Amino acid sequence: MLGRAAPRSRRQTRATVLENLLRTGGAFRSAIARETRLTEASVSRILAELRSENLVQETRHPAPYAGGPTSLVTLSNDVAVAGIELSNSRLSFGVGDLGGTLDYVDRMPASPQLDQDEFERLFRTSAAAMQAWTDKRGIAVRQVALSIPGYGREAGNPIYPWDVTRLRDFLGEALPGMPLALTNSVVAQAAFHRYSPSTSYPVAGNHLFLFVGHGVAGVIVNEAASIDAFSAFEIGHMVIERNGLLCRCGHRGCIEAYTSLRAISPIVGLDASEILNRGDSFIDVHGLDSDVRAALRERLVMLGLGLGNALNLHPLSSVVISGWPSLMPEDDRAAIIAGIDESLLGGFDERRLSLSFVAPSIGNDPRAALYYAAYCFVSGGGLDARADAHAALEEIA
Template sequence: MEMPEQPRSRRQTRAAILTHLLQSGGSFRPPLARAVRLSEASLSRIVFDLKTEGLIAEVRRPAPYVGGPTGLVSLGSSVALAAVELTGQWLSVGVGGLSGELHYTERVPLPVKLNLGSVSHVFREALALLRDWTRQRRVRLAQIGVSVPGLGRLSEFGNPIIPCDVGHISDMLGEMFAGVPVAFTNSVVAHATFHRCRTENYPFSGAHLFVFVGQGVAGTWMDDPVEDDALQPVELGHMVFAADGPRCRCGHHGCVEAYTSLPALAELLGVTEADLLRLGNEWVTTIPLLPRVRQELRERLFRLGLAIGNTLNVKPCRGVAISGWPSLLSEDDRKAVVDGIDACLLGGRTLAQVSLAFVPPSTGNDPQAALAFAAFCLARCGGMHAASTEAA
C-alpha cells in the first residue's frame, strides 16, 4: 500500500520550485506545476512571492504549442552569491548570480610552502578583496559557497590535500560577512553540483553516482536535491589495489588515486603537474602517447573502473557520470574504464542495468563549481534564511 505523501512546508515547496529551475534552466508554468506536484493556482501564489523577492523571473516566450503558455519561469538575476574555491594552484573568489553568470572574480596564488598559517593568510587576503568589492558596490550577498579539496569526515584532524583550518576560515567569514549564510563542501560535491545544474543535456535526472577525476579521485551519490542526504561523498579513490604500489597522499600505498589523479597522470606522461594544468584540455592533443604509455594508461583506467564497480557492488544504482581527464580520451581508451566496471558488477553492466556517461572536465573554470554549490544551497532552503520563520 502506498503511503500518503507528507504535507510540505512553505520552505520545502519553494525549495522544490527553485531546485527544479536550477536543474532545468527554466520551465513554463504547467510542466513546472506537474514537476513539483502543485496545482497551477498554488504555484501562481508561490511564483508571485519568489518574483517579488527577485529569486525568479518570468519572460514571454513563444508558446510551445498552439494555445500553450507563454511565460517562461527562470531563476532571477538580482540575487548575488559569493563563491570561494580552493584549488591546487590558487584560491578563487567571485560574485555571481543564481544562473551561473559571474560579475567579479579574483585568484590569489597559493605559496610554495603550504601550511595552515600560509593558507589561512591567502584566505584572509582573498576574502578581504571579496568584501571590499561587495562593499564598494553595495552588493548584498544571499549565500556564500566554499569548496575545499578533500573536505570530509576527518577534516578536523587536518585536511589531507591542502592544509586548511576550516574552523578558522569559518570564523573569518563570519567576521567579514556577518549575517550571510555560509556552506562548506568538498570539491567533488561542488563539481557534481556544477555539472548537474550547468551542463546542458546532463545525462541523469534520477539517483546516480558522480565520479570526479582531478587533483584527487572521489565520487558522490546524487539524489533528489530537496532531501538532506541529496549529496553524499564517497571516497572511492582510496581503494587500495597494491600494497606495494605508489604512495598516496592519504598515507597508504597503491590507492586508485595514486594511479589516476592528475599528479599521477603528469608523472606517467613525463611532464610537470604545473605544465599539465597549464595545457588544460589540450594536453590530450599536445602530448603524444607512446604505445607503452597508452597501455599503462589503459591499465590505470581499468583500475578506476574496478573502483567504481566495487562501489556499485556495495550500493547499486542505475547511472554513473564520470568527469575529469578520462572524458577527454578516445572511446577506445575509455573502454578500459567500462571493462573495469564490468569486471566488478555481477553479470556486468547489462544485467545490472547501469548506464555510463562521460561529461566534460570542469577543472580550471573556478570559482564556477563553488558558485553552483552556493546556488544549490540557497535553492534548497527555498531562498529563505535559516533563521526565517517557517510557514506551513
Template sequence: MAQPTMTDERAGGALQPAAASTNAHVRQRNLSTVLGILHHDGPHSRAELVRRTGLTRSTMTVLTAELMEMGLIRDGPARGGSGRVGRPGVLVEANPEVAAVAVHPESDAITVAVVGLGGGVLRRVRYDTPAPASARETVRVVRSIVDGMSADLERDHRIVGVGVAVPGLVRSRTGRVLLAPHLGWRDESIAEALSKSLGRYVIAANDASVGARGESVFGAGRGVRNIVFANGTSAGIGGGVIIGGEVLNGTEGFAGELGHTVVDRNGARCHCGRRGCLEAEVSLQRLLPHLARTHIDEDELDIALGLSRDPALLAEVSRQAELLSEALTDFVNLFSPDMVVLSGYLGNLLSVSRERLTDAVRVHPVGGETRSVRLERSKLRSSLMLVGAAELVFADRVLPVTG
C-alpha cells in the same frame, strides 16, 4: 460565521491551529518546489509549472507572485520562435541577483566566484599561489578578493552566503577541516574564520561531495537519483555518492573517499599509509613525465592524449584505465548507481578509454547480469566546484523559502 463541521469530536479546538500550521507548511513546501524548478531547470512559463507540479493555475499565480515579491524570481526572457499558436509563453526565472560567493582553495590557487541563483558563474577570480596557502592566508586572500568586488556586489547582487569546497575531510556540521593533506591543513575552522572575516554566513564541505552535488543539479547527473562521482585532480581522487537524491554523508560527512580504494596491494605507497590506493595508481602525476610537462590542464591534456602515439604514454594510460575500471566495477557493486560521473583527470581517462570503462560499469559480475549504468564525463568542467559550493548555500539558505 459557520464553524466547520467536525465529525471527530476528539479533534476539538486543536483542529484549527493544526490546520493553519499545515497550510503554512504546504505553502512553504510549494514555494520551495517552484523555486527549486526555476533554479535548477531554468525559465518556465506558469503553465509549465502547473504541469510539472500538479498544482492549480490559481495556486501557481499566487506562489509566483509571492516569490517575485521576495525578489527570488523575476520575469524571464520572452520565448520566441516556439512555433506555438497564440501569444508566446511569458516565462519566469530564478533571480540571478540573488547570489552566493563560492571559494575553492587548491594546492596551486584559490578561486573565488560569484554564482547567481540559476547556477550561472557571474564573476570568477583565480589567485595563483606558488605553494599551498595556509588556512589563515586563504582567509586573507578571499577577504581581499571579496573586498575588491564589494562595490559591484552591493550594487548588483544580494549575497546570501559563502560556500567553500575543500579538498579534504570536512566536518559537515561545523565546516571544520580535519585534514586537507594537499593544502597542509590540519584541524582548521575554515568556515568560522571566513565567517568572522567576511561577516557572512559560511558553509564548507569536501570538494568531491560538492562536485557530486553540482553535477547532479546542473550537470550530467541532472534529475538522476543515484550517482557515483569521482574527480581526479593533480592532488588525488575525491569521491562523492548521491543516493536517492541526497549526498551520502556518513559519520560527520566523511563518506565517499573513493580514491583510497585499494586497486593493487603491491602498488605505490599512498599518503594515507596504505599501498596501491586508486589515487596512488591512477594519477596525473604518473603521466606527466611521459608528456615532459610538470603541469597540464584538462583541455590541454585531452589534446595531448588525442595526438600522442608514444607507446610508453599509451601503455601508462592503458594501465591506469585498467585499474580505474576495477574500481568502477566495485563502486557499481557497492552503491548500485544509475550513473557514474567522472570529472577532472578521470574525465580525460574516460575520453580515451571509453569502451573499457563503459564495460566496467555495465557488467555486473554478481550474477553476471548486465545492468544499464550510464557512465558520463562531467559537464560543468572548470565551473563544477564553484557551482557546487554555491549550491551548498542555496540549498541551505534560499531553497527552503522561509519568510
C-alpha cells in the same frame, strides 16, 4: 485510494520549486507543477509568495497556442550569490546571480602547498575586494560557497591539512553576515554540471559523478531530490591491491595511488610540479606513445575495478567520469569497462550501467562554487539564513 503525498513544510516546497527553476533555467507553471508534484494551485501560491520576495520573475511570452501558457517563470537575477574556489593553482572569488552569470571575478595565484596562515592572508585581501565591489553597488550577497579540494574527509584533508574549526571561525569573521557553505571541489563540480546550462550533461536520473584529478573523489547526484541532492562518496582510498603502491593516505593499494595525477605522472614522464602547473588538462593525448597508453589503460582498469566494487555497495545505473580519463581516447577508456566487468556483480552490462565522460571544467573557476552557492540558496527555500537553525531542526526530523 488516491495518493495524498507526504506533506511538506513551506520551506521544503519553496526549495523544491526554486531548485526546479535553477535546474531547468526557467519553466512554465504546468511543467513546474508536474515536476514538483504539486498542484497548479499550490504552484500559484508559492510563486506569488516568491515573487513578492523578488526571488522569481515572470517574463511575458506569447502563448504558443490558443490559451497556452503566457508567463515564463525564471529565477530573479537580482539575487546575488558568491562562489569561491580554492584549486591547486589559484584562489578565485566570484559574484553572480542564480542564472550563473558572473558579474565579478577575482583570481589570485595560490600555491598547492598553501598553508593556513598564507591562505587566511590571501583570502582576507580578496574577500575585502569583493566586499568593496558589492558594497559599492549595494548588492547583498545571499549565499556564499567555498569549495576546497579534499574538504569534508573525516580523517582530515590530505591536500590542505588545515584545522577545520579554525577555518570555519576564520571564514565566519572574514565574510561577516553572509551565509557560508563549505564543500568539496567535486561537489561543486557536480553542481556546475547539474546547473550550468552550458554543459550538456550526458545523464538524467541518479548517478555517480566521479572526478579523477589530484585526488579521486565522487559525488552521488540524486536527481529526484531537490534538497540533499549531492552526497560525497569517498572512493579514492578504496584499497584494490593489497600491499600495492603506497598512497599519501599512508595505506597501500588505494585507487588514488594508481590513478591520481600524481600517480600517473611517472608514466607520462612529467614530474609532479609540472603537472600542477598544467592543471587537469596536462595530458596531451596525441603525443602519447603506445606503451604509455597501455600503462595508463592498466590504471584505468584499476579505476574500473574499484568503481565496480563501489557500485556493488551502492547501486546506480549511471556514472559520469570527469578528469584525465575523460581526455583519453575512447579505446583506452574502454579499460574502465574491463575493470568494472571484473568486480560489478553480473559483470558490466551496458543495459544496466551507462558510463559517460565529461571534460574537466578548467578555467571556469569560480563558476562551480557559484553554482553550488545557488544550489545552497535555493535548497534553503531562499529564506534568510537566520532561519537556518530552524531549518536544521527540520532536516533532522
